[in-house]
Structures are given as structure tokens and as C-alpha cells.
Amino acid sequence: xxxxxxxxxxxxxxxxxxxxxxxxxxxxxxxxxxxxxxxxxxxxxxxxxxxxxxxxxxxxxxxxxxxxxxxxxxxxxxxxxxxxxxxxxxxxxxxxxxxxxxxxxxxxxxxxxxxx
Amino acid sequence: xxxxxxxxxxxxxxxxxxxxxxxxxxxxxxxxxxxxxxxxxxxxxxxxxxxxxxxxxxxxxxxxxxxxxxxxxxxxxxxxxxxxxxxxxxxxxxxxxxxxxxxxxxxxxxx
Numbered sequence: 001x002x003x004x005x006x007x008x009x010x011x012x013x014x015x016x017x018x019x020x021x022x023x024x025x026x027x028x029x030x031x032x033x034x035x036x037x038x039x040x041x042x043x044x045x046x047x048x049x050x051x052x053x054x055x056x057x058x059x060x061x062x063x064x065x066x067x068x069x070x071x072x073x074x075x076x077x078x079x080x081x082x083x084x085x086x087x088x089x090x091x092x093x094x095x096x097x098x099x100x101x102x103x104x105x106x107x108x109x110x111x112x113x114x115x116x
Numbered sequence: 117x118x119x120x121x122x123x124x125x126x127x128x129x130x131x132x133x134x135x136x137x138x139x140x141x142x143x144x145x146x147x148x149x150x151x152x153x154x155x156x157x158x159x160x161x162x163x164x165x166x167x168x169x170x171x172x173x174x175x176x177x178x179x180x181x182x183x184x185x186x187x188x189x190x191x192x193x194x195x196x197x198x199x200x201x202x203x204x205x206x207x208x209x210x211x212x213x214x215x216x217x218x219x220x221x222x223x224x225x226x227x
Contacts, residue, residue, distance in 0.1 A: 033215075042120075042203070042219040043160070090159055104150060105215060107159035 003027065004108035006091050011113045013078070013085070021076045021111045023091035031096035032074035033105065036060060037088045046089075049074055050096050078113065086115045118219075119143055120206050125221035133194050137221050139187040139204030148207035149180055151189045153200045154220065160203055163189075194225045 004025040013019045025032065031050050035043040045058030049068040063082025068074055074093075078085045089112075092105040122139045129135050137151075149166035164171065166178040166187055177190040187204055201220040208214035 035217075040219070043217040045215075088157075104162045104165065107161070110159050112157075 004091060004093055004106055006089075006108035006111050008111060009109065011111055013113060013115050015115055016080045018077055018079050019113065021078065021089055021091075021113070023074045023076065023108055024072055025074075025091075025093045025106075025108075026072060027093055027106060028071075029093035029095055029106070030071065031094045032068070033092040033094075034058075034064070034066065034074070034076045035090045035092065037090060037110075043090065046076065085113055088112050117142060119216050120204055120218040122202075122204050122218040123221045126224060127221065128224045128226060129194055130226050131194060131196060133225075134190065134192050135194055135223060136191075137189040137202050137204075137223075139189075139218055141185050141187070141204075141206045141216075143206070143208055143216075144185060145209060146185075146206045147209050149187050150205040150207075151176075151178060151187075152203040152205055152217075154203055155200045160217075163202070191223075194223075196225050196227060199223055199225045 007022045033048040034046040037043050044060050046064050047055055047058055047066040049055035052068055052071050055066050055068050065077045088110050090110045091108040094105045095103045120141050151163040152160040153163045154160040164173050164178050166180045170179045175192045179188045201222045203220045204218035206216045
């Protein structure tokens, strides 16, 4: 079955530690995204990548880093510089054809990160 | 003002009721529009795209008014399983990353 997987489902981190969230997709999508969702709030974009070896900052990139070495994988590292990292993190992917409208985003099941 | 705004909710309705959600967007150049559904502690999933002519999928009807920059979602004969948060999503243009999510409106359908 095609889809997006994220791991782990739950993650606990001590203050001062870096942690990496995994995101893998087998939909053959070029574009991948990381969002953060806080309780009662909409999704906010952290980073996105339109193609392998290229990525762009979103609205709230400070304290996060990403890599895109393979089309299928887009891991997110939450660094100790992120002041309030406790949140629900969602990875998504979509086709990335320029000029194509209505290409929806597909989401992974998410990772809940809690800083202790 | 947020780029995408929705009814604050929550909406609590009895089974069988008709419920309408409203969404407004501020960027007049926006190109594509969607309604996503998000169950509690789960990922968002596409409910339906919203086309200029309006579109219907079973009990769900979506409308777009570009002049007023307004999108709506109507759910008829609501079911208990419709309980979720409904997210309005707007794509600014068809190039690059530019999906903007509204904060969502929570719906509870009561027996």
C-alpha cells in the first residue's frame, strides 16, 4: 500500500537534546513538508522540499533542520535551539508539477513530541 | 488578520441535522481550495476539493465564492461519525509550497 509513515508515534525529549523525526513516503511524490500543530491551532509550516537535495524554510523554521538526500525520505531534527518544541508534528507529501492545481497533500500519522 | 479564517466553533448538533461551515481567505490570488477532516489526535485527510462551480459528494456540498473570498461546506443528515475538526485549506498559487491552513472548526454530532 502506498502512503506516508512517520516514526516514532510518541517521543519524549529532555531539554537540551536534539531529536530526529522520521518521515518516509512511497507515493513517488517530489514534494514533502513538515508541519507543526499546537492544541487548538492550525498547521504551521516548518520546512518543505520540492526536490531531492533542496529544501526551503517555512514560517517557523528556527530551531529545526531537515535533509532530503532521497526522494522517499525527509527527516526533521528538532534542535535544542527550539524553545517550545512540545507539539504534534505532521509530515506530508504531494506531487510537485508546476502549474498543476488541486494537487492535494497527503499526511503521515504524525509524531507527538513532549519535552520533559 | 489571518490569511484563512474559519468559524470558531465548536458546533454541537443532533444526528440528522444540517450543519454549515464557513471559511474566508484574504489573498485574492489564491488558486485552489480544499476541505480536510481531522479526527482527534490523527492526521488531516482530504474531504473534498472545492471547485468554482461548487461540488457535491454524497451528503457533503462545497461552495466557492471568489468575489467574496468565501468557501463553505454543508453537511446534510449528519452522522455520529462526522464528528471531527474541519480544516479549510487554501493554496495561494500553483507553484511551490503555499498551502495555508485555517485553524479548524470542531463538530460534535450528538445522539
